[in-house]
Amino acid sequence: MAPVRRYSAGDRAVVAVGLGLAIALELALIWGPALASIVLSGTDWDGIGQPRWVGGGNYADLAGEYPPFWPAVRNNLLWLGFLALIATPFGLLCAVLLDRRLRLSRVYQSALYLPVVLSLAVVGFIAQLVFSADYGVLNAVTGLTTDWLGDSSINLWVVMLAAGWRHTGYVMIIYLAGLKSVDPALKEAAAIDGASETQTFFRVVFPALRPVNVIVLVITVIEALRAFDIVYAINKGRNGLELLSVLVTENIVGEAARIGFGSAIAVILLVISTGFIVVYLSQIFREDR
Template sequence: MKTAATDKKNRSRRTLSKTDRFTLATFVGIPTLLQIILLWVPAVVTIILSFTYWNGIRLKDIQWAGIQNYKNIFVNNPLFYQALKNNGIWLAFFVLIATPLGIMLAYQIDRGIKGHAFYESIYYLPVVLSLAVIGIIWNFMLQPGGFVQGLMGRDIGNAISIYGDPKINTWVILGIASWRHIGYIMLLYLSGLKSVDPALKEAAAIDGATEWQIFRKIILPTMQPVNIIIVVITLIESLRAFDLVYIIYGSPTIFPLLNLLVFQNFAGQGISMKGAAYAVILLLLCIVPIITYLRISFKEDLK
């Protein structure tokens, strides 16, 4: 005996013509194929190469190295642990300061505060720039003889070594990176806030809820999909930091980061595939927390 659900399912199948199926296969198949070719195949090849010695030229020169590349990284390699520490500081700064600031700005702009259009434009402006361009701009602004030090009345002879002072250079770099990250998070959260039903906020305000209670109990749960995206982006942005520091320093020994070590060991280490091992470690650091967070989030949604 056919049920209504079966009839509906059969009707939906009959509506797909050959043209519809071809269009669906094209729109799904081509992006999937590109994803496999450009992302997953290089990732798998990198994982394999991390266990080898190879100069990157002839396939017959590949030699099995086992876990030797990983031993070279984890044993007696202070640069790796310094890079890990810097990436950890970068992530903590983004999670505790930059990302909340972006969310706060989005919330205030969504409320329509005075001058909100001006603030939205100003904070969005850095988002259209790449980190490489931002690095060039701020390198010019803060270097000895640059614009900022000129305003302070310091020429090259008595300039402050902003990038060379380990006491302040970390916070300067993080401040520059946050200049773009805050605007990016603001844009994402602002687009999500537009979908929140104003009637829910008005009803909560009538019931005597404070701004913080409205944000915590109404907006945050409603914005769950956007929150997941923001967590993933913040984590990835923190771990893949490269452009900004490379433009300013050009060497991983001054301000080491994991991505800089990947680049250095791929570009200039001859037969060693230590760069591939660094890339695998970075991949695991990105994927494991993201998958864990997504599993927890989706598990809560299914309850």
């Protein structure tokens, strides 16, 4: 029987300090602000005077007396739907094609991943260069005069297309790593049983990517709900590009600071993002059991 290793006092101190710092940073940077937002969402506070408790008054005002709120909720849900139903499947398709070791696959992989190294603010500036009504490349090439970013009926879709361009490369590289880890014996067994490539993918490979699917879902929800810099870089998140994250910023750090009101929007954003993730993870865990 192997002897049980005994840790010295120094080892325990190092572990305690390491864990303590990690937990302290987690509490200070994540849980602390989250809990503070929940508490402040029930107050009327401008950041200077004494907070005044209003209970659910901020939430009632959001639902009935704050016109930008419901358009922002709709836009965030459209953003999530676009990334989940279009950009993410396209990233998966790119990963499947690159996994087949095509010629110049490294070049394609680098080209698709290149937008990921750019921040969404930079993507927003690139979108202005492409879609601007005055100096945009698209109008110059096609001869159109469409105001792609100024027309509130289409600018959200144009910006989502730009954000999806970046998201596709992110999803592609994650799924490509997942596909590399799938046991080739599973594909060979399916081929021997007479399954086509499509059947093999959907019945063998895709179910084996369940852990990757969870990661991609979480990333997609977070990317959709925290989108801020790209719309702010284009028109400060107005005229059809209202998002919940923009409303939070406008109310907390705007000229007329309403920290309690902005915190209520942040709490709703937190609840929406947590709800999607919890529901999906509960389904995954139930199927595993």
